[in-house]
Amino acid sequence: MNEIKNTIGVPFCSCTDTKCPCHPTNHDKGCVPCIAKNLKNREIPVCFFKAAGGEKPTDGWHFEDFAALISSLNGQKGL
Numbered sequence: 001m002n003e004i005k006n007t008i009g010v011p012f013c014s015c016t017d018t019k020c021p022c023h024p025t026n027h028d029k030g031c032v033p034c035i036a037k038n039l040k041n042r043e044i045p046v047c048f049f050k051a052a053g054g055e056k057p058t059d060g061w062h063f064e065d066f067a068a069l070i071s072s073l074n075g076q077k078g079l
């Protein structure tokens, strides 16, 4: 995995899509453009998916996709 070096103070960003105009390496507004885009589209930022771990069971990044990931992880734990 490529190491992403943010220049404006989002060292915890785990998003590797540096072609995205909202990626912190492409502006000086930190997480704001990413969060705004995600809220508008009812999506969850990729850093949350990566922090949750596991393997995404769906293709999308919407609220429902995050819920599906968490449900799958809870299923692995027998919850």
Ligand code: SF4
Binding pocket: 010, 012, 013, 014, 015, 022, 023, 024, 030, 031, 034, 035, 045, 046, 047, 048
């Ligand atoms: S909210 Fe977006 S920009 Fe901020 S850390 Fe997460 S993925 Fe990166």
